[in-house]
Amino acid sequence: MSTLRLAQNNRPSNQNRPALSIATFRQSRPGVFIGGAVLVGFLTIALLNLLLTILTSNAVYELSAIQKEKKELTTTTQILSEEVDSLSSQQNLANAASKLGMISNANPVFLRLSDQKVFGKPKAALNADGRVGRNLVPNSALVQQSNGAELIAAEDVTLTKSAIPSASVSSGAATQPTAMAAGVAKPVSVTTTLVSTGAAIPASPTH
Amino acid sequence: MAYLTPGDPKSRGKWVMAMVAILCVGFSIRLVDYQVVQAEAINKISYENRAVTRTLPALRGEILDASGAVLARTVYRYDINAAPSKVFAVSRKVNGQSVLIPVDQIANEIATILEMTQVEVLAKITGTGEYSQIKKRVDAESYRKIRSLNIPWLYYDPIPDRLYPNGAVAGNIIGYLNNEGVAVEGIETSFNSCLAGIDGQESFEKGVDGIKIPSSTVTTQAAVNGRAVHLTINADLQYFAQQVLTSEVARLRADWAVATVIEVKTGRILVAAEAPSVDPNEPGKVASDDRGSRIFRFMFEPGSTLKAITGATAIDQGKATPATQTIAPFGWVVPGTSYKVTDSHPHGDDKLTLTGVLRDSSNTGIMKIGQAVDYRTRYTYLKKFGLGQKTNAGYPGEEAGLLNNVDEWDGIKKYVSMFGQGVSVTPIQSAMMYQAIANKGVRLSPILVEGCEDSNGNLLRTEVKPGVRVISEATAKSTMDMLEKVVEQGGIGKTAAVPGYRVGGKTGTAQIASGSSGYSGRYAVSFIGAAPAENPDFVVAVTVYKPRTVSNSIGATPSFKRIMQQLLRTYRVPPSTTLSANIPTEWK
Numbered sequence: 145m146s147t148l149r150l151a152q153n154n155r156p157s158n159q160n161r162p163a164l165s166i167a168t169f170r171q172s173r174p175g176v177f178i179g180g181a182v183l184v185g186f187l188t189i190a191l192l193n194l195l196l197t198i199l200t201s202n203a204v205y206e207l208s209a210i211q212k213e214k215k216e217l218t219t220t221t222q223i224l225s226e227e228v229d230s231l232s233s234q235q236n237l238a239n240a241a242s243k244l245g246m247i248s249n250a251n252p253v254f255l256r257l258s259d260q261k262v263f264g265k266p267k268a269a270l271n272a273d274g275r276v277g278r279n280l281v282p283n284s285a286l287v288q289q290s291n292g293a294e295l296i297a298a299e300d301v302t303l304t305k306s307a308i309p310s311a312s313v314s315s316g317a318a319t320q321p322t323a324m325a326a327g328v329a330k331p332v333s334v335t336t337t338l339v340s341t342g343a344a345i346p347a348s349p350t351h
Numbered sequence: 352m353a354y355l356t357p358g359d360p361k362s363r364g365k366w367v368m369a370m371v372a373i374l375c376v377g378f379s380i381r382l383v384d385y386q387v388v389q390a391e392a393i394n395k396i397s398y399e400n401r402a403v404t405r406t407l408p409a410l411r412g413e414i415l416d417a418s419g420a421v422l423a424r425t426v427y428r429y430d431i432n433a434a435p436s437k438v439f440a441v442s443r444k445v446n447g448q449s450v451l452i453p454v455d456q457i458a459n460e461i462a463t464i465l466e467m468t469q470v471e472v473l474a475k476i477t478g479t480g481e482y483s484q485i486k487k488r489v490d491a492e493s494y495r496k497i498r499s500l501n502i503p504w505l506y507y508d509p510i511p512d513r514l515y516p517n518g519a520v521a522g523n524i525i526g527y528l529n530n531e532g533v534a535v536e537g538i539e540t541s542f543n544s545c546l547a548g549i550d551g552q553e554s555f556e557k558g559v560d561g562i563k564i565p566s567s568t569v570t571t572q573a574a575v576n577g578r579a580v581h582l583t584i585n586a587d588l589q590y591f592a593q594q595v596l597t598s599e600v601a602r603l604r605a606d607w608a609v610a611t612v613i614e615v616k617t618g619r620i621l622v623a624a625e626a627p628s629v630d631p632n633e634p635g636k637v638a639s640d641d642r643g644s645r646i647f648r649f650m651f652e653p654g655s656t657l658k659a660i661t662g663a664t665a666i667d668q669g670k671a672t673p674a675t676q677t678i679a680p681f682g683w684v685v686p687g688t689s690y691k692v693t694d695s696h697p698h699g700d701d702k703l704t705l706t707g708v709l710r711d712s713s714n715t716g717i718m719k720i721g722q723a724v725d726y727r728t729r730y731t732y733l734k735k736f737g738l739g740q741k742t743n744a745g746y747p748g749e750e751a752g753l754l755n756n757v758d759e760w761d762g763i764k765k766y767v768s769m770f771g772q773g774v775s776v777t778p779i780q781s782a783m784m785y786q787a788i789a790n791k792g793v794r795l796s797p798i799l800v801e802g803c804e805d806s807n808g809n810l811l812r813t814e815v816k817p818g819v820r821v822i823s824e825a826t827a828k829s830t831m832d833m834l835e836k837v838v839e840q841g842g843i844g845k846t847a848a849v850p851g852y853r854v855g856g857k858t859g860t861a862q863i864a865s866g867s868s869g870y871s872g873r874y875a876v877s878f879i880g881a882a883p884a885e886n887p888d889f890v891v892a893v894t895v896y897k898p899r900t901v902s903n904s905i906g907a908t909p910s911f912k913r914i915m916q917q918l919l920r921t922y923r924v925p926p927s928t929t930l931s932a933n934i935p936t937e938w939k
Contacts, residue, residue, distance in 0.1 A: 204564075219427075219491050219494070219495060222426050222427060222491045223490075223491045223492050223495070225424075225426075226426065226490070226491070226492075226514065226516075229421065229424075229514070229516030229517075230516065232420075232516075233516055233517045233518065233520075234517055234520055234586065234587060234590035235517070235518060235520075235590075238590075238594075250913065252916055252920060253850070254850060254851035254852070254919075254926045255926070256851060256925070256926040256928065257925070258928055261926075263850040263851025263852075263926055264850035264851060265850075276594045276595065276597075276598045279594070280593070280594050280597040280598060281518060281519045281520060281590055281593045281594060281597065281628060282518050282519045282628070282630045282636075283517060283518020283519060283520075283630060283632075284518060284630050284632045284633045285514055285515060285516050285517075285518055285630075285632050286518065287490070
């Protein structure tokens with residue numbers, strides 16, 4: 145475009161020598177046009193290249209930042225995994241159960257469903273005979289341990305939250321607001337249903 | 352005041368042109384020098400400054416229990432290092448103002464996080480060197496806290512490390528790595544080819560700010576992470592069994608104890624518990640003998656638990672039935688020798704059936720009935736029951752036990768082998784003998800490793816050899832019936848009974864050989880049994896080595912009972928609804 149405009153502007157000054165200028169103009173016009181187009185093309189490519197380089201450079205910094213963030217998140221994942229591993233280890237669960245006052249009964253009693261016969265002599269779980277009272281299996285990876293006080297508090301909260309919607313309160317729904325308003329702990333009876341599967345023992349509702 | 356004379360403009364132009372030309376020539380020479388003559392050397396120095404090659408560490412695969420719980424995983428630990436020559440006070444923004452924190456205070460902050468003393472840290476960061484390691488293998492949380500201090504003269508090396516979240520639960524089976532990260536024990540060793548990954552490598556060019564130059568050549572060989580290994584072990588049951596054994600070892604003042612639980616119909620090892628056990632996070636805390644698995648490596652004379660095999664052999668060969676009668680004296684001289692074998696306690700001539708012989712664990716009775724079968728045939732049966740051969744369950748360094756060639760059997764061994772002397776077994780072999788009886792006469796290969804995952808996470812199951820029929824189904828049933836009487840009526844056997852379930856099992860009180868001088872005064876006491884006897888699901892084998900407070904199987908039955916009870920509860924096996932077979936144990 146610019147090449148063409150230049151040629152047009154020059155035309156009046158060359159009017160004194162029409163024959164020569166016309167002949168030259170006719171011969172050089174396609175060359176200038178092609179040359180100009182090539183130059184514009186080169187400039188465009190160069191500009192695009194520059195633009196792409198800038199964009200790529202920015203992207204590289206962005207990528208680097210994301211990679212750093214990924215590394216941080218991986219570290220966070222590792223820290224959390226170690227905590228979860230530690231909290232869910234058998235040793236921590238045994239210790240936590242013990243802190244909550246739970247005792248493993250070494251004298252389980254079995255019930256045969258077909259004739260509802262009870263096998264074994266029920267004994268109080270406090271009986272120390274045959275019971276392993278504390279954790280005996282070492283675990284040096286136990287970095288995080290359940291806190292007894294927190295467990296009891298968490299259990300209280302869970303019971304309060306879960307008991308209300310799932311329980312069938314024997315005294316009836318009408319009595320609930322009164323009890324709650326008075327801020328008195330209300331007796332809750334949770335209804336659970338055991339479904340017999342015939343030969344197999346039904347799964348426990350608690351896990 | 353001086354005035355510039357105009358001079359000759361043409362001449363001045365020439366001078367300027369000449370100067371420009373000289374400069375151009377000078378620059379050209381320098382350009383050629385840099386671009387051609389020294390090009391290679393300069394490029395090399397430049398590349399060395401820019402190029403970075405780093406190893407991309409491959410993560411070792413996890414070891415999982417039967418439910419997918421992680422028993423071993425790889426985590427990163429961090430070595431905290433300093434360059435003492437560059438240690439200086441650090442500027443920090445406090446309430447918007449820049450405050451210079453002295454080195455002493457920084458040392459104190461580092462010491463608090465790393466659980467060291469300030470003096471220890473100062474000793475590490477003082478000096479003129481370029482490198483000093485403050486603490487090795489710090490966990491990720493401490494590493495992050497240290498990094499948040501923003502101390503420019505600290506630097507960190509991430510080191511892949513192995514973590515065993517459940518500590519000693521199945522520690523003797525899992526194994527561990529040494530400080531160089533090389534597997535040296537257990538499944539870590541035998542399945543190293545699956546667990547180990549292949550480190551990758553990355554090369555690229557970086558700028559002054561440490562950021563990768565976009566157009567630089569990057570050579571990346573991606574790291575190939577290791578794959579997960581799935582065990583058949585139930586970690587919760589394993590923990591329970593280890594608790595029981597550890598408590599029993601202390602109570603009995605025994606050297607050690609082991610318990611193996613086999614799923615009868617599959618051969619899967621659900622529990623391989625040992626006491627003392629090793630915490631693979633700190634294997635150095637226990638004696639080297641306690642770091643491996645005795646279940647696969649310890650050979651001992653099984654003693655009376657082998658009587659069930661002798662009885663089953665006689666029945667399978669049609670030479671006896673559970674009701675076959677014999678007179679079992681207290682002592683009996685082995686035919687053709689002057690070697691007298693006695694029972695464990697004095698008694699008269701007891702009129703016992705084969706079932707009664709097993710119930711009372713009579714050495715004389717089992718020899719009198721067992722001699723009806725040719726010793727070469729009995730040897731064949733012992734081999735079929737798996738004696739003298741490794742089980743190839745996947746544990747490294749497994750022992751094959753000792754079953755001498757039958758041609759080497761002398762007159763005494765032909766007889767004493769009937770009650771478990773003169774042959775040696777490993778605890779896993781003992782358990783698998785009873786698995787064969789409980790599995791209607793078919794002995795399976797024990798499976799410790801379910802398989803290894805492929806690169807897509809699919810489980811490639813361990814190749815399992817087909818089962819071997821050892822005795823007929825009818826013989827297996829008869830043997831289980833006899834073993835039930837041991838638990839129903841046996842003096843010690845009764846203590847292994849699980850209320851509500853039919854249990855069959857056999858006691859074993861084996862003398863411990865003491866080199867060339869016969870037997871020591873200590874015993875390896877065992878109890879191996881299966882339940883529910885009418886259709887066994889599990890075999891539990893317990894061995895207690897050298898108990899000091901008891902000298903018979905009463906040292907093993909409490910552990911057996913508690914582990915079996917826990918198994919039946921865990922897998923919700925309903926109580927038995929049938930009665931045991933009516934077999935006489937005595938005769939008149």
